[in-house]
Amino acid sequence: MPAEYALSNVWIGLGVVIILFAIFYGVGYLASRKTASDEDFYAAGFSIGPVTNGLGMAATWASLATFLGVIALILRLQVPFVYLWIQWAISIPLLTLLYGTSLRRMKAFTPATFIRQRYGKPSTIVIVCWMILIMIMYALGQMVGLGQAFELLFGVPYNIAIIVAGLATVGFITIGGMYGATYNAAFQMVVMTIAMIVPMGAIMKAMGSSGWWFPPLAYGDMVPDMIKNIPTFFDMKYDFRWYFALIPAFTLGPVALPHLAMKVFTSSSVKSARWAVVWFALFLGLLFSGTYVVGFAGNYFTATTGRIIEKADQTILILNVFYNPTLVAAFVMGGAIAAGLSTIGGNLMAIAGLVGSDLLGIIAPNMESAKKMKWGYAALGLGGLAAVLMAFNPPRFLVTSILWAFGLLATTATPAILLGVWWKEANKLALIISSMVCGIIFIVISPHVLPSICVGSGLVAALGMSGGMVTIPLSFAMFIILSIAFNRMPALKAYAPTLADKKVIDRIHGWGPDYDESRYNGIKWPLIISAVCVVIFIWGLQPW
Amino acid sequence: MKEKIYKKEIRITIIFSVLLLLAGHSASIFVLFPGLQQGTLWGFPIQYIIPILLGWFGIAAVCLAMTLVCNKFDDEMAEYVKTLAPETDTSTENTQK
Numbered sequence: 001m002p003a004e005y006a007l008s009n010v011w012i013g014l015g016v017v018i019i020l021f022a023i024f025y026g027v028g029y030l031a032s033r034k035t036a037s038d039e040d041f042y043a044a045g046f047s048i049g050p051v052t053n054g055l056g057m058a059a060t061w062a063s064l065a066t067f068l069g070v071i072a073l074i075l076r077l078q079v080p081f082v083y084l085w086i087q088w089a090i091s092i093p094l095l096t097l098l099y100g101t102s103l104r105r106m107k108a109f110t111p112a113t114f115i116r117q118r119y120g121k122p123s124t125i126v127i128v129c130w131m132i133l134i135m136i137m138y139a140l141g142q143m144v145g146l147g148q149a150f151e152l153l154f155g156v157p158y159n160i161a162i163i164v165a166g167l168a169t170v171g172f173i174t175i176g177g178m179y180g181a182t183y184n185a186a187f188q189m190v191v192m193t194i195a196m197i198v199p200m201g202a203i204m205k206a207m208g209s210s211g212w213w214f215p216p217l218a219y220g221d222m223v224p225d226m227i228k229n230i231p232t233f234f235d236m237k238y239d240f241r242w243y244f245a246l247i248p249a250f251t252l253g254p255v256a257l258p259h260l261a262m263k264v265f266t267s268s269s270v271k272s273a274r275w276a277v278v279w280f281a282l283f284l285g286l287l288f289s290g291t292y293v294v295g296f297a298g299n300y301f302t303a304t305t306g307r308i309i310e311k312a313d314q315t316i317l318i319l320n321v322f323y324n325p326t327l328v329a330a331f332v333m334g335g336a337i338a339a340g341l342s343t344i345g346g347n348l349m350a351i352a353g354l355v356g357s358d359l360l361g362i363i364a365p366n367m368e369s370a371k372k373m374k375w376g377y378a379a380l381g382l383g384g385l386a387a388v389l390m391a392f393n394p395p396r397f398l399v400t401s402i403l404w405a406f407g408l409l410a411t412t413a414t415p416a417i418l419l420g421v422w423w424k425e426a427n428k429l430a431l432i433i434s435s436m437v438c439g440i441i442f443i444v445i446s447p448h449v450l451p452s453i454c455v456g457s458g459l460v461a462a463l464g465m466s467g468g469m470v471t472i473p474l475s476f477a478m479f480i481i482l483s484i485a486f487n488r489m490p491a492l493k494a495y496a497p498t499l500a501d502k503k504v505i506d507r508i509h510g511w512g513p514d515y516d517e518s519r520y521n522g523i524k525w526p527l528i529i530s531a532v533c534v535v536i537f538i539w540g541l542q543p544w
Numbered sequence: 545m546k547e548k549i550y551k552k553e554i555r556i557t558i559i560f561s562v563l564l565l566l567a568g569h570s571a572s573i574f575v576l577f578p579g580l581q582q583g584t585l586w587g588f589p590i591q592y593i594i595p596i597l598l599g600w601f602g603i604a605a606v607c608l609a610m611t612l613v614c615n616k617f618d619d620e621m622a623e624y625v626k627t628l629a630p631e632t633d634t635s636t637e638n639t640q641k
Contacts, residue, residue, distance in 0.1 A: 079592060083571035086599030090568035093607050097560050101614070217596075220587020234589045236575050243572040251568065270618060274611035281607045285600025292596060509553065510618060511546075512625035519550055 007321070013153045013330040020191070020334050021168055024341065027184045028176030035177045038372035042109040042353050044178040044266040053272070054279025056182045056342075057092050057263045059189035061254075061284060063138075064145040064340035065402075066291050067196070067332075072312035074295025075302075077459075078233050080242070082292050087246055089284050091254035092264070096277050098255065099421040100264035102508040104273050108265055110258045110350065111417050112358040117504050118420045118497075119428045121362045126432050128354050130412040130439060131258050134405045135354070136387065138259075139347035141402050143169075143391040146340045152314070153333050162391045165337075170384030173345045174377060181345040182266055188338035189283060195335020196290035196316075203297060203323045207304075216289035222300055229303030241469075241539065242460065248536070249468030253406030256413040259346035262353060294319070348387070352380035400448045407464030411471040412439040415479045421509075423483075424502045424521045429495035430482035438475035442467050456544035469540030473533035480526045480533075549617075549624055556617060560610045567602035571595040 007013045035041050048056070073081045092100075103114050112131065116124040146169065147162035154161070173181060200215040204222075211218025226233055254260060267273035298315035301322075302308060309315055316336070320329040356379035357372060367375075412435045419426040445455045445467045456466025486492045506515050566573075574580050574591040581591045 082592070083595055086571070086595050087568040089599055089603050090564045093603060093610065094561065094564050097557060097564070097610060097614075217586065217593075220584075220593075223584075223587050223589070234592050236571070236581070236591065238575075240572065240575045243569070243575050246572075247565070247569065251565070271611075271615045274607075274614055278604060278607045278611055281600070281604035285604060289596060289600055510621045510625070512628065514546065514625065514628050516546065516550075 007153065007330055007333075008326050010154055012326050013333060016327075016330045016334040017150075017153070017337065020338065021172070023187065024172045024184050025175070027187065028172040028180040031176035031180030031183060034179050035373070037369045038109075038357065038376060039107075039369070040179065041177040041373045041376045042349075042357055043107070043262070044182050046104075046107060046266065047268050048182055048266045048272075048276075049268055050272050050275035051279050052182065052186045053263060053267055053276035055186035055189040055283055056266075057260070057276060057280040058284040058287065059185035059192065059339070059342035060259055060263055060346035061088065061092065061280075061343075062189070062192065062287055062339050063343035063402075064142055064149070064336060066287065066339050067192070067316055067336035068145065068149075068313040070291050071295045071298055071315045074292070075298050075309065075312045075315060078230075078237075078299065079235065080237050082295065083236075083243065084246055084250065085288060085291065087251055088254065089281060089288065090251060091257070092260055092280055093277050094251065095255045095257075095261055096264050096273060099417055100261060101270045101273055102421055102510075103261065104265050104267060104270050105510060106504075106508045109262070109357045110265075110353040111256065111261050111413070112258070112354055113361075114420065114504075114508070115416060116358060116361065118501055119416070119426075119431055120501075123416070123428050123431050124358060124362060126435055127413050127416055128358050130409065130435065131256075132351060132354050134409050135258065135347050135350045136383075136390075137400070137405045138402050139344055139351070139383070139387045140390050140394055142340045142344045142347065143387045144394055146337065146344070147391055149333065149337055149340065152317070153330075159392060162388060166384075166388035166391060169341055169344055170348070170381065170388060173341075173348050174381045174384060177376070177380070178262070178266060178349055181349050182263070185342040185345060188342040189287070191338045192335040192342075193283070193287050193290070195332045195338070196287055196294070199320055199324050199328050199332055200290060200293055200297065202328070203319050204293075206323045207297065207300065215293045216286060219293055219296060222296070225304060226296070226300055230299060233299060241544075242465070245460065245465040245469045245540070248410055248472035249407040249463070249465045250403065252414045252472060253408075253410035253468070256409050256417055257350075257406075258354060259343075259350035262350060263346070344384075344387075348380055348384050351383035352376050355379040355383070400446075401463060404446060404448065404462065404464035407468030407472065408439060408442050410468060411435075411442045411475045414472070415476045419476075419479060419483075419526075421505065422520055423480075423526060424497055424505055424517075424519075425483050425487055425523065425526070426479070427483035427486045427492075427495055427497065429492060430479050430486050433482060434475050434479040438471045438478065441474070442471040445470065455541065460544055466540065466544050470537055473536040473540070477530040477533040477537065480530045484523050484526070545624055549621055552617060552620075556613055560606065560613075563606045563609075564603065567598045567606050570598045570602070 112128045115127045146165045150161035150165045151158045201212045205212035209222050264273050294316050320332045356376035416431050447454045447461045460466045487496045583590045585593045
């Protein structure tokens, strides 16, 4: 067990975790009794109300990193990482605005459901493969973190921790389907918010802050001491391009995350989906502001006490063990575990949807609903087991930061979804080529696979910010230009959008039976967007 | 009417996309205009607390406005669709045929 952090009474920690898992299994069991069709299994019967969905969206988005990795990076990068994290909160609102409600209108289970209707089978296979790769990276990262959290909490070897924690997690998620994942996520969001915010009040009081009554925003009286001890803490440190690079990699990537989109699709109506987003912004803002205060307090703690936090990702635990009673520290750990579980739940549901509904829909398009649901259970359970098995000895490539994978998703899937929803000229072959070519370029120019061929260096390259600023605009521009060219080549007529493909676009925007060829069509604005993308691409290629 | 609705949909989408980007990426404005990095609010440097506030309440406010405007727009769209026959092709090129 690491020397810096230890619960003085392991049994208290065990008690907290057992109570939490008992609740998760109870919710999963009750949810399983409501699941009778594929709509129930993949989309909670399209029945979730705004507040529950807002909590569920926030929980699914806030992963184990919110408690561990982010705080470590705030400790390392200080304020610029806070800025990086703030912008995550626009992902689901942007997703909802740009395509979420349109796809909810067509009752899609995943974004790939739309890809199949709009672009056909070969394109769907390409997009689904990218999405599954990213979901596996995501789930694996959470699973490894979960194993480490159990190892930390109970002092058991990692392999045993991963078996116990992994199987227990996969069990309740598989039982509950989307109903269980959603209701559990809503409960987990409450747990993680309390675990993040309330104990911080006591810590701030112990640190001498008069703002302990509202930790997220009332620690201003600690600022003078912070500036005295760490004068550079509030410096913005990087140039404008660093901040701009957050948009392609970290704003446009999460927009295409299937497990986030699926939360929008579970809404009881299109209007309810929008209201859920309002609640999401409020709940997530509260939790994230708690994360920033923990990062601030971690820096403050090291600066004012002279202590060094060796394992920065354990900052929240170290602060709680240092300042709070064991029961509170164990509850904070429970909050961290809840954060990991809610995200794994979303990831596994996405894998189940992509495999059990989208890929299987290609192989057996006429399968009946009950059978689809059974395949969904199988895909969910097997996906979870695969994540547990891989977590024993995770492939190096797959445990690369999930932040890097957002850039990969923005390169490979975001253009397909956004242009597919908003532009009738989007061409099937152009999608396959731009997604494959740019996705491979993104992998090649990252430092994770071929370190000798790399755009950017250090953290910007490792996180995919520099690579994303090259391949994401390239992918958009290539998709647009190739679509325009291919649609005008008689030899490639088979790949041009058909009238049925175009009708999908009008229908999902709410036009009902009304079809107009000129709507969401034309090449002037797409060409302007391409030109802007080329400028950004060239900017991204300049030395970092 | 349908042209008006279509233009409104595009306008709403662009405006709210820009507002969301501004609320989520307001730190960039302080980098672009370093002169704004002056003063404090609630004891925090302005370039720290404003992005946090906009990233929480700013985004929530934009989402609230987006929900009200888009839900009202959906009603307008539904009203228009109600006036149509079950299978309607109102595109210019098709009506000319």
